[in-house]
Amino acid sequence: MTHVVxxxxxxxxxxxxxxxxxxxxxxxxxxxxxxxxxSLWGEAPGVRDRVLTEQGEVRPHxxxxxxxxxxxWTGGLETPITDGAEIAxxxxxxxxx
Amino acid sequence: xxxxxxxxxxxxxxxxxRATAARRSWQLEGPHLAGRAIYSVAHDGRGQRQRVWAxxxxxxxxxxxxxxxxxxxxxxxxxEANVKFPADxxxxxxxxxxxxxxxxxxPDTLYCGVDPAALFRTTDGxxxxxxxxxxxxxxxxxxxxxxxxGLCLHTIxxxxxxxxRMWVAISSAGVYRTADGGRTWTARNKGIRxxxxxxxxxxxxxxxxxxVQHPDRIGRLFAQNHWGLYxxxxxxxxxxxxxxxxxxxxxFAMTIHPHEPETVYIIPIKSDQVRVSPEGKLRVxxxxxxxxxxxxxxxxxxxxxxxxxxxxxxLTTDSLDPAGVYFGTRNGKLYASNDNGGTWRxxxxxxxxxxxxxxxxxxERKPARRKxxxxxxxx
Numbered sequence: 153m154t155h156v157v158x159x160x161x162x163x164x165x166x167x168x169x170x171x172x173x174x175x176x177x178x179x180x181x182x183x184x185x186x187x188x189x190x191s192l193w194g195e196a197p198g199v200r201d202r203v204l205t206e207q208g209e210v211r212p213h214x215x216x217x218x219x220x221x222x223x224x225w226t227g228g229l230e231t232p233i234t235d236g237a238e239i240a241x242x243x244x245x246x247x248x249x
Numbered sequence: 250x251x252x253x254x255x256x257x258x259x260x261x262x263x264x265x266x267r268a269t270a271a272r273r274s275w276q277l278e279g280p281h282l283a284g285r286a287i288y289s290v291a292h293d294g295r296g297q298r299q300r301v302w303a304x305x306x307x308x309x310x311x312x313x314x315x316x317x318x319x320x321x322x323x324x325x326x327x328x329e330a331n332v333k334f335p336a337d338x339x340x341x342x343x344x345x346x347x348x349x350x351x352x353x354x355x356p357d358t359l360y361c362g363v364d365p366a367a368l369f370r371t372t373d374g375x376x377x378x379x380x381x382x383x384x385x386x387x388x389x390x391x392x393x394x395x396x397x398x399g400l401c402l403h404t405i406x407x408x409x410x411x412x413x414r415m416w417v418a419i420s421s422a423g424v425y426r427t428a429d430g431g432r433t434w435t436a437r438n439k440g441i442r443x444x445x446x447x448x449x450x451x452x453x454x455x456x457x458x459x460x461v462q463h464p465d466r467i468g469r470l471f472a473q474n475h476w477g478l479y480x481x482x483x484x485x486x487x488x489x490x491x492x493x494x495x496x497x498x499x500x501f502a503m504t505i506h507p508h509e510p511e512t513v514y515i516i517p518i519k520s521d522q523v524r525v526s527p528e529g530k531l532r533v534x535x536x537x538x539x540x541x542x543x544x545x546x547x548x549x550x551x552x553x554x555x556x557x558x559x560x561x562x563x564l565t566t567d568s569l570d571p572a573g574v575y576f577g578t579r580n581g582k583l584y585a586s587n588d589n590g591g592t593w594r595x596x597x598x599x600x601x602x603x604x605x606x607x608x609x610x611x612x613e614r615k616p617a618r619r620k621x622x623x624x625x626x627x628x
Contacts, residue, residue, distance in 0.1 A: 163310065167328060198328030202310035205341035206333040213309045243309040 154178040156188050156233055159240040160199065167198030178233070185218055186229030188239055203241055213244045253567050254320065254609045255585075256301060257577055258287030261601035263303055265320055270610075272573050272587035275596045281321035289562070291348035292609045295356045299611070302375070304345025304361065312345050314361065316375065332361060332369050332378050338385065340365050346398075347562075349405040352412055362402035366393060366419045368431065381431040389422065389436065389453050396420035396456050396475065403561055404460050408467055416470065416485055421456035424472065426485050437485030444476040459503040459561045463510035471513050471540065473503040473561075475521060480540045491540030496527040502564035506589070507572050511539040514546075514566075514574060514590060516559045524558055531555040533564075533576065535590050549593030550584065557582070562605035569610055577603025 157175050160168045168174060176191035193200040203214055208229075210216055216223045217240040223231045233239070251270035256263065262280030282305045289304035299318060305326075306312035315326045334340040344364040351358030357374040368381040384402075393400060404418035413430040416437070423438040436453035443455045456475035463469070468484035471491075476499050478492035492498035497517040506512035515534050519527045526532065530553070533546040557578040567573035574586040581600035586593045 163307075201313075201328075201330035201333070202307075205311070206330065207336065207339060207341050209341070211309065211311055 154181075154183040154188075154233065154235045154237075156183075156235075156237045156239055158188065158192050159238065160196070161241055161243060163243065164199050164202055164241065167202065168196040171196075183233050184229065185216065185223055185227075185231040185233055185239065188233055188237075189216075189229065199241075213246050215242045215244045216240070217242065250613055251569070252611055252613045253569070253573060254611065255575055255583070255596075256290045256292065256303075256605075256607045256609065257583060257600065257603060258290045258303065258562075258605035259577075259581070259601035259603050260286045263287045263290060263305075263321065264600060266583070266596060268585075270569060272567075272569075272585060273594070275585070277597055279321065280601075281317070282315065282324065286344075286604065288604050289345050289348045289361070290605055290607050291350060291359075292607060293350040293359070294609070294611075295350060295353060302348045302350075302359070304348060306344050312342050312363075314345055314348070314375065314378075331375065332363060334367070334380060338380070340367070343399055344401065346401045346403040347405050349407065352407060352409060355412060360405050360415075362405050362417060364395075364399035364401035366390075366400045366402040366422060368402055368405070368417055370431070383427065383432045384417070384425065384434050387425070387434055392454070393419060393422040394454070404457070406460055406462050406470070409464050410467060414484075416460060416462075418457040418460045418472070420458065421454060421475065423453045423455040423457055424460060424470075424485055425453075437481075438488070439486065440488035440490075441472070441474060441479055442477055442490075458501045461503050461505040461513065463505050466510040469510070469539075471503060471505065473500050473515055475499065478515065478540070489540075491536070493541075494543040495534050496532070500559075501561040502559045502576065503561075504564045504566055504574075507566050507568045508570060509537065512537045512589075513540065514564060515543075516564060516576060518558055525556040526558070529554045529556055531557055531578075531584075533574070533590055533593075546586075546590045546593070548591065549586075549595075560604055562607075563603055565606045565608050567608035567610050573608060575606050575608060577606045579603065 178187045180187045255266040262283040264279035266275040268275045285305040291302045293300040347362035349360045369378045371378045402419045406416040408414035414428045425434040426437045427434045438455045441455045459473045470481040472479045478498045479488040480491045481488045500517045502516045531550045534543045536543045564576040571589045574590045577583045579602045583596045584593045585596040
């Protein structure tokens with residue numbers, strides 16, 4: 153079992169019971185970012201549709217990091233994760249019109 | 250006591266303006282849904298409801314349909330996005346452009362129009378939404394092209410006497426009509442010129458910006474296009490050019506008088522290349538004879554160096570007599586007329602860019618005066 157922490161940005165905390173950090177377990181081996189987020193949706197289902205489109209893609213103006221690397225450059229939702237990893241969801245600066 | 254509320258959608262939230270029936274001064278509340286672009290807002294007063302629906306779009310977190318039963322003090326926002334495309338479509342919602350409550354005898358039905366162009370329907374008061382497949386799977390779809398605002402279905406016109414018939418307008422695809430509740434749709438653009446295409450009169454591909462109909466003249470439609478001002482007297486089967494006496498037939502906004510089916514308002518724009526008020530004069534144009542002639546309404550509106558634009562849902566009327574007419578500009582100014590457009594006042598300035606305006610007339614009781622106790626008086 154892999155354990156990771158997901159950091160929730162302020163605008164999405166109303167959909168996460170007010171929490172800023174949520175620890176999730178990932179049973180799948182080898183675990184990916186998508187697997188961790190699937191676990192997160194179980195804990196905070198309202199966060200899913202704000203982060204992903206209905207086609208399951210990360211929204212164009214949302215960045216998801218594993219550690220300090222944005223998943224756009226590391227394989228998207230297939231990005232591998234390891235036990236103890238920190239996943240952070242950020243609103244991209246490109247979306248601030 | 251009659252009151253008027255204006256629901257003003259902006260690029261940065263929703264504002265509510267309140268006035269008495271005199272409509273001379275306005276009190277501002279908001280922003281509600283701060284920071285989110287509100288391209289569509291609708292009041293649903295059917296039954297005992299006083300519900301406001303808004304399409305709220307965040308550049309980051311996407312678009313969702315939200316509602317309030319207390320004029321914005323609290324909002325019902327679903328955990329799971331309510332308006333979304335099925336997985337098999339491969340499409341993802343960008344914006345909710347129009348919300349249209351159903352007819353009086355279908356109190357739990359609402360429609361909404363979205364980008365990418367599609368029509369959604371709920372029949373359970375908004376709990377669940379379903380895409381109208383007949384339009385989504387239309388064979389013309391692959392040749393529809395987006396306008397500046399995207400490939401948006403921005404207008405829904407119902408036939409108040411026939412729940413199966415309605416018209417939708419898509420930029421840029423044109424006007425489509427169904428007569429069987431949305432199962433099949435036909436393009437209804439005959440006579441509408443597509444200035445920007447080699448074939449000036451195609452079956453579809455016109456960039457319609459707004460269509461209006463008066464409930465007392467079902468099947469008579471008026472359309473403001475991306476170049477072109479038209480009227481149809483046969484439910485959209487054919488269209489006649491009615492752009493005589495206007496400084497430009499380019500524009501976005503159009504609305505119809507609540508009690509006079511021949512009276513239509515538009516706000517011309519210089520051109521698609523320039524997109525400001527012609528000659529720096531902010532003018533509403535009104536026809537009172539179904540488009541045979543137009544008059545400029547200027548009293549109270551700036552007539553020098555006014556370079557502004559009003560978007561397709563930025564112009565509306567209330568239901569009082571004389572009618573209130575209202576419009577909001579992309580520069581954040583909201584103008585109000587309490588006499589059918591004869592005179593105008595700047596109701597409020599300094600709002601974010603205004604995207605849509607809707608007026609709601611209601612009855613409000615004066616709050617009962619409470620006797621001040623020592624405790625409340627001290628506060």
